[in-house]
Amino acid sequence: GQNIDQPTEMTATEGAIVQINCTYQTSGFNGLFWYQQHAGEAPTFLSYNVLDGLEEKGRFSSFLSRSKGYSYLLLKELQMKDSASYLCALNDYKLSFGAGTTVTVRA
Amino acid sequence: GAVVSQHPSRVICKSGTSVKIECRSLDFQATTMFWYRQFPKQSLMLMATSNEGSKATYEQGVEKDKFLINHASLTLSTLTVTSAHPEDSSFYICSARVAQGGMNTEAFFGQGTRLTVV
Numbered sequence: 001g002q003n004i005d006q007p008t009e010m011t012a013t014e015g016a017i018v019q020i021n022c023t024y025q026t027s028g029f030n031g032l033f034w035y036q037q038h039a040g041e042a043p044t045f046l047s048y049n050v051l052d053g054l055e056e057k058g059r060f061s062s063f064l065s066r067s068k069g070y071s072y073l074l075l076k077e078l079q080m081k082d083s084a085s086y087l088c089a090l091n092d093y094k095l096s097f098g099a100g101t102t103v104t105v106r107a
Numbered sequence: 108g109a110v111v112s113q114h115p116s117r118v119i120c121k122s123g124t125s126v127k128i129e130c131r132s133l134d135f136q137a138t139t140m141f142w143y144r145q146f147p148k149q150s151l152m153l154m155a156t157s158n159e160g161s162k163a164t165y166e167q168g169v170e171k172d173k174f175l176i177n178h179a180s181l182t183l184s185t186l187t188v189t190s191a192h193p194e195d196s197s198f199y200i201c202s203a204r205v206a207q208g209g210m211n212t213e214a215f216f217g218q219g220t221r222l223t224v225v
Contacts, residue, residue, distance in 0.1 A: 094156060
């Protein structure tokens with residue numbers, strides 16, 4: 001299996017920064033996705049890392065280190081609407097998802 | 108981005124009946140579609156990979172006779188939950204990738220179907 005681990009929950013204040021970690025154990029994959037999912041809705045794409053390093057897209061950045069089996073999603077300038085579940089997923093054409101991290105943004 | 112439409116969004120059915128869920132790619136062709144199930148506060152679990160014109164590939168532990176998948180065209184895949192029971196109540200989500208898009212294209216998700224079996 002791929003043993004994808006994420007923290008279950010995180011809480012942060014509006015305007016702050018939160019880092020969601022994702023660790024995994026797998027022999028090989030094409031890349032790692034991050035998706036956002038609001039309760040009762042389908043996941044929406046946030047970012048995709050193929051190579052090691054940081055990918056920045058506005059307030060969201062994602063980092064991958066294949067040698068360390070580690071990725072993180074960084075959310076900056078948190079807004080209330082960022083309260084959601086964040087899923088990392090390994091891509092070997094099929095996507096294998098972590099359990100998701102529920103982020104709660106408080107005023 | 109590309110649009111995947113899933114229907115119905117909610118369905119309530121009686122135990123023992125069958126329910127069909129449709130997944131359509133609206134503005135692109137999808138050689139492969141994926142069906143996931145998600146229980147409350149849990150992650151998406153892949154049930155099967157649906158390939159246009161051929162049999163679906165089911166994940167270990169998923170009953171292929173209970174969850175019938177048909178992928179008759181490049182824009183439509185259906186999942187039929189046969190003889191549904193209360194334990195089948197869940198959130199079912201399909202996703203699709205653009206045909207010819209390669210391994211690194213993102214997957215687009217349907218809106219999901221909330222199935223409740225009473």
